[in-house]
Structure formats: C-alpha cells, structure tokens
Amino acid sequence: MTAASTTLDPAVYADWLMRLGDNTLILGHRLSEWCGHSPVLEEDIAMANTALDLIGQTQLWLGLAGEVEGKGRTADNLAYLRDASRFRNVLLLERPNGDFGQTLMRQFLFDAFHLELLKSLQTSGDPRVAEIAGKAIKEVAYHLERSADLVIRLGDGTEESHSRMQTALDDLWPYVGEFFVSDDIDKAVADAGIGPDPADLKAAWRQTVDEVLRAATLNVPGEGYVHKGGKRGIHTEHLGFILAEMQFLQRAYPGATW
Amino acid sequence: MYAQMVTSTGKGVQSLEDMSPEERAFQERINRGEKIEPKEWMPDGYRKNLIRQIGQHAHSEIVGQLPEGNWITRAPTLERKAILLAKVQDEAGHGLYLYCAAETLGVSRDELLDKLHSGDMKYSSIFNYPTLNWADIGAVGWLVDGAAIMNQVPLQRTSYGPYSRAMIRICKEESFHQRQGYDIMMKMAFGTEAQKEMAQDALNRFWYPSLMMFGPSDKDSVHSAQSMAWKIKINTNDELRQKFVDQTVPQAKYLGLTIPDENLKWNEEKGGYDFSEPDWTEFFEVIKGNGPCNKERLGARVKAWDDGAWFRDGLMAHAEKQSAAKLAAE
Numbered sequence: 001m002t003a004a005s006t007t008l009d010p011a012v013y014a015d016w017l018m019r020l021g022d023n024t025l026i027l028g029h030r031l032s033e034w035c036g037h038s039p040v041l042e043e044d045i046a047m048a049n050t051a052l053d054l055i056g057q058t059q060l061w062l063g064l065a066g067e068v069e070g071k072g073r074t075a076d077n078l079a080y081l082r083d084a085s086r087f088r089n090v091l092l093l094e095r096p097n098g099d100f101g102q103t104l105m106r107q108f109l110f111d112a113f114h115l116e117l118l119k120s121l122q123t124s125g126d127p128r129v130a131e132i133a134g135k136a137i138k139e140v141a142y143h144l145e146r147s148a149d150l151v152i153r154l155g156d157g158t159e160e161s162h163s164r165m166q167t168a169l170d171d172l173w174p175y176v177g178e179f180f181v182s183d184d185i186d187k188a189v190a191d192a193g194i195g196p197d198p199a200d201l202k203a204a205w206r207q208t209v210d211e212v213l214r215a216a217t218l219n220v221p222g223e224g225y226v227h228k229g230g231k232r233g234i235h236t237e238h239l240g241f242i243l244a245e246m247q248f249l250q251r252a253y254p255g256a257t258w
Numbered sequence: 259m260y261a262q263m264v265t266s267t268g269k270g271v272q273s274l275e276d277m278s279p280e281e282r283a284f285q286e287r288i289n290r291g292e293k294i295e296p297k298e299w300m301p302d303g304y305r306k307n308l309i310r311q312i313g314q315h316a317h318s319e320i321v322g323q324l325p326e327g328n329w330i331t332r333a334p335t336l337e338r339k340a341i342l343l344a345k346v347q348d349e350a351g352h353g354l355y356l357y358c359a360a361e362t363l364g365v366s367r368d369e370l371l372d373k374l375h376s377g378d379m380k381y382s383s384i385f386n387y388p389t390l391n392w393a394d395i396g397a398v399g400w401l402v403d404g405a406a407i408m409n410q411v412p413l414q415r416t417s418y419g420p421y422s423r424a425m426i427r428i429c430k431e432e433s434f435h436q437r438q439g440y441d442i443m444m445k446m447a448f449g450t451e452a453q454k455e456m457a458q459d460a461l462n463r464f465w466y467p468s469l470m471m472f473g474p475s476d477k478d479s480v481h482s483a484q485s486m487a488w489k490i491k492i493n494t495n496d497e498l499r500q501k502f503v504d505q506t507v508p509q510a511k512y513l514g515l516t517i518p519d520e521n522l523k524w525n526e527e528k529g530g531y532d533f534s535e536p537d538w539t540e541f542f543e544v545i546k547g548n549g550p551c552n553k554e555r556l557g558a559r560v561k562a563w564d565d566g567a568w569f570r571d572g573l574m575a576h577a578e579k580q581s582a583a584k585l586a587a588e
Contacts, residue, residue, distance in 0.1 A: 025336075032327075032330045032331055033331060035327035035330055036320070036321075036346070036350075036558065037327075037562045038562060038566065039567075039569040040566060041320060041350055041353055041354050041357070042354070044323065044347075045350045045351055045354065048343050048344075048347035048350065051330075051343050052340055055340045055343065059336050059340070075336055076336055099565070100565075101569070152576075153572065153573050153577075154569065157571070157573060157575045157576040158572050160571070160572070161568055161569065162572075249333075249392055250334055253452055253453070256450050256452070256453055257445060257449060258334035258335050258338055258392070258442075258449075
C-alpha cells in the first residue's frame with residue numbers, strides 16, 4: 001500500500017471499492033438471468049461468459065473491500081449478507097433485463113464507462129487496485145467490443161430492431177448520468193491518488209458512445225434528468241428482489257459452508 | 259441417455275451377403291474401425307439415424323441449461339456461482355458443437371430447432387425433472403453428468419468422424435462437471451443437518467430418473483442392433499446402466515447417503531450390484547410430455563426462440579446491407 005492510500009479513512013476506501021464490486025455483481029446477476037433464454041445459442045454462451053467475467057471481478061473487488069475495511073469480512077460476506085441500503089452499485093445495472101435490446105444497450109452504456117474507469121485505475125496509487133484493473137480491463141475491452149458491435153448491427157438492422165434499440169436508449173439514458181456524479185467519497189479517493197474523479201471520465205465515454213450510436217443510426221437523447229442514488233445506497237425497488245433471490249441460501253441457513 | 263429411444267431403420271441388421279456392393283464396402287470399413295467422414299458415401303439409414311441421435315443429444319445440451327440455470331442466481335457463494343456459470347456455458351458450447359456435427363450430415367441447425375420446438379424431436383427425459391434445492395445441482399453433476407459420461411466415453415470410438423471428435427472434447431469437460439457435482443455433494447453431505455437432508459432428498463429424487471437416462475432394456479431391439487452394427491451405439495443400455503450403478507454405489511456410501519432401493523445388493527457371482535428397475539411407466543409418460551417440467555422446459559425454449567426473432571432478423575438485415583454496400587463499392 002502506498003503512503004497516499006494510507007491517508008484515506010478505511011471505511012471510505014472500502015465503501016468506494018464496494019461501488020466497483022457491486023456494479024460487477026449486480027450486472028453479472030442480471031446477465032445470468034438470460035441463461036438458456038437468449039435469442040440464439042451463441043448469445044447464451046456470450047451472456048454466461050460475460051457474467052462469469054463480472055463475477056470473477058466481483059470476487060477481487062469485494063475481497064479487497066473486506067481487506068481494506070479490516071473487520072474480517074470476506075467477499076462472500078459482503079455479497080450475501082448486506083441489505084440493499086448497503087449496496088453501492090449504480091441504478092442502471094439493477095434495471096430489469098427487458099427485451100434483449102434493453103439488455104444489450106444497458107451493457108454497452110456501462111461497458112463504455114467501465115473501460116474508461118479501468119484505464120484510469122490501472123495507474124492507481126494503490127498497486128492492489130492497479131493489479132485488479134489490469135486483469136479486468138482485458139475482459140472489459142472485449143465486453144465493449146461485443147456490445148458496441150451488436151448495438152450497431154441492431155440499430156442499423158430492420159425497422160423493428162432499430163425501434164427497439166432506440167426505445168432502449170431513450171429508457172436507459174436518464175440513468176447514465178449517475179456514472180459521472182462525484183461525491184465526497186470519490187473526491188477523497190481521487191485526492192489519495194487511488195481513483196479518478198468520475199466527472200473526468202465523461203468526455204472519453206461520450207466520444208465512444210457518440211461514435212457507436214451514430215454508426216447504429218440512433219438518436220442520442222439530450223441531457224435531461226439524471227436518476228441517481230445507488231452509489232449512496234438509495235436504490236430502486238428492483239434491488240431488494242435481486243438480493244432476496246441471490247442471498248436466499250446464506251440467509252436461510254446461516255453458518256453453513258457450501 | 260442424452261439420446262434415448264433413437265429409432266433406426268426398423269428392419270434389423272442385414273447380412274453382408276444381402277447388402278449392395280456399396281453397403282457392403284461401407285460396413286466393412288466400419289468393421290475395420292475406420293471413421294466415416296462427411297462427404298463420403300453412407301447409407302440413408304445411417305445418415306438419418308445419426309441426425310436423430312446427434313440432434314437429440316444437442317437438444318439435450320441446450321434444454322439442460324434450464325434446470326441448472328434455475329440456481330445460478332441463487333448459488334450460495336461467488337465461487338459456486340462462477341463455477342456453475344462456467345459449467346452451463348460449457349453445456350451450451352456442447353450444444354453448438356453437436357449442431358455443427360449434425361450440419362455435416364446435411365441438416366441445418368434451424369431445421370433441428372424447428373423439430374425440437376414442434377415436439378417432433380426429443381431431448382433427454384432427465385431434464386424434465388425439477389431442481390428443487392441446492393443439492394440438486396450437486397446431484398445433476400454427480401449422477402446426470404456421470405450417466406452421460408458412461409454413455410459418451412464409448413461414443414468417442416463411434417464410426418462417424420465429426421461425432422467421435424465432438425465426443426472426445428465433450429468428455430473432457432463432462433468429467434470436470436461430474437467432479438464439481440460430487441464436490442457440492444461432499445459439502446452438503448458433510449455439512450449441517452439441513453444440508454445433509456437436502457443431499458439425501460436430491461439423491462432420492464434423481465436416482466431413478468438417472469437410471470432411466472440409459473433407456474429401457476434394448477437387448478432385443480432391432481433399432482439398437484442396427485445402431486450397434488454401424489457403431490453409432492457401442493454398448494447396450496443394460497450394460498451401461500449396470501456399470502453406472504456399480505460405479506455410483508460406493509460413491510454414495512462415501513457420502514453417507516442411502517440409495518433409495520431396498521433391493522440393492524452386491525452379487526458376487528456377476529461381480530456387480532443387483533438393483534431395482536426404474537418405473538418405466540413413468541419414463542414413457544415423461545417421454546410423452548407428462549413429466550413434471552416438460553411444458554416449462556419446452557415452453558422456455560420456444561419463447562426464447564420466438565422472442566428473439568427480431569434480434570436474429572436485425573442481424574441478418576445488417577449483414578445484407580453490409581454486403582450490398584461492399585458490392586456497390588467494388
């Protein structure tokens with residue numbers, strides 16, 4: 001650990017790491033719901049594969065969050081024994097899957113942000129963070145390549161696929177602003193040299209998004225109202241149900257090993 | 259098995275003397291252990307039989323995603339979730355591999371899927387049983403994948419080249435799957451009282467359906483005799499079932515679990531266990547569509563296909579636009 005990261009309050013640092021791990025956990029959960037139900041066999045495989053990458057990243061981020069927090073909690077403790085108000089993922093990722101277009105659009109909008117975030121974290125002042133980012137970025141670069149490609153092909157496909165993708169974009173757009181809202185935790189982490197100020201990632205994200213959506217012949221909605229709250233634990237109604245399902249065994253049989 | 263009750267020509271096996279010169283040459287190649295490759299001559303019956311068998315096997319892999327997928331969102335730890343995701347992804351990959359093998363025989367994946375969706379083609383009866391507690395995921399790996407391996411290991415030597423090569427690859431992954439299933443069973447059987455109960459309950463429910471996977475006795479079946487002459491099938495159903503029981507009983511003992519069969523007894527003379535036959539009436543009901551999950555399983559596949567039509571059409575339309583643009587530029 002560097003001198004910079006030691007100046008950070010462990011509770012604040014752990015909270016920030018949970019944002020990273022909860023994003024990957026909740027999106028991984030949503031993707032895994034598609035297992036066996038995708039439009040074509042190749043997509044079943046791709047969905048499971050992407051979910052698998054994200055769950056692997058969750059183990060690393062939440063593992064580090066537990067270590068930094070210093071209260072002996074493991075990645076599993078954090079994933080399975082926190083209630084909704086302790087979760088720190090952005091709201092976009094807990095949105096229900098909708099049709100396959102909604103799922104792909106959500107994936108693309110997040111992948112484009114996720115990649116910028118990881119690029120920045122590769123040079124984190126905490127080598128543990130840089131190392132996880134270095135591993136995850138290879139997977140996420142591929143996630144983005146894939147989701148961008150499908151958004152383009154479906155946007156510029158049939159009239160129906162175009163209209164579904166445009167609807168997905170319009171529905172999800174109010175949730176992307178939350179990626180870039182900085183709060184005290186982000187500022188403390190940025191001051192400690194561990195992570196970026198999220199606002200600084202917006203220009204690069206916007207460039208990717210504009211390029212892909214233009215190729216997809218989709219109209220980018222204007223800046224409007226931004227739904228937010230996930231990063232400080234104020235979620236939509238959907239998260240409670242995700243957790244009720246995900247945490248069922250750990251909650252019903254406390255103390256068992258699996 | 260993953261392919262149960264596959265019908266052949268229905269005529270029984272011809273003697274070499276009764277065969278046409280082409281058929282005789284073909285049969286002699288098989289007898290010598292040569293592999294048959296896609297573009298080579300083969301009897302129509304051989305081709306049809308293989309399409310049915312490989313197609314049914316492929317369908318079983320993709321329908322098989324559903325009972326296990328049922329627990330991915332509820333897997334009890336991040337590691338178990340990751341392992342299960344990887345496993346189900348493997349099953350889908352097996353499906354893809356097998357559809358490709360079937361395509362080398364001149365049938366498209368879409369045609370095979372249409373037949374699955376209309377009920378003309380079947381998938382293994384085992385996937386019409388529900389996964390009700392977490393130990394079921396262990397039991398599926400241990401017993402269902404275990405039974406599948408029992409059938410698929412000999413099929414690595416099957417006469418059709420692409421099928422044989424698919425089996426070699428699939429068997430490697432299946433043996434991992436079986437080990438992960440047994441690993442879950444160990445955690446459950448050696449865990450808390452509640453976990454032990456779940457493990458015993460899973461074994462109780464999956465034991466007989468696993469025995470059914472091999473299909474009814476086929477020692478007198480003309481379909482099986484023809485399939486065996488063509489080396490599309492290597493062992494009889496009874497041989498494989500016996501081997502499975504002999505392998506599984508000591509594994510259950512190690513776990514401290516009881517196999518739900520009062521007649522299970524070591525038979526010194528035959529060097530194997532005597533055991534009760536599964537309820538074949540139930541088996542035929544499940545095959546007919548009356549199993550506990552038939553409607554849900556097939557319904558889920560049909561819904562996925564129908565709901566995904568716009569997605570597939572969109573990708574096709576884009577590809578056509580791209581190739582038209584490319585042509586125009588040339």
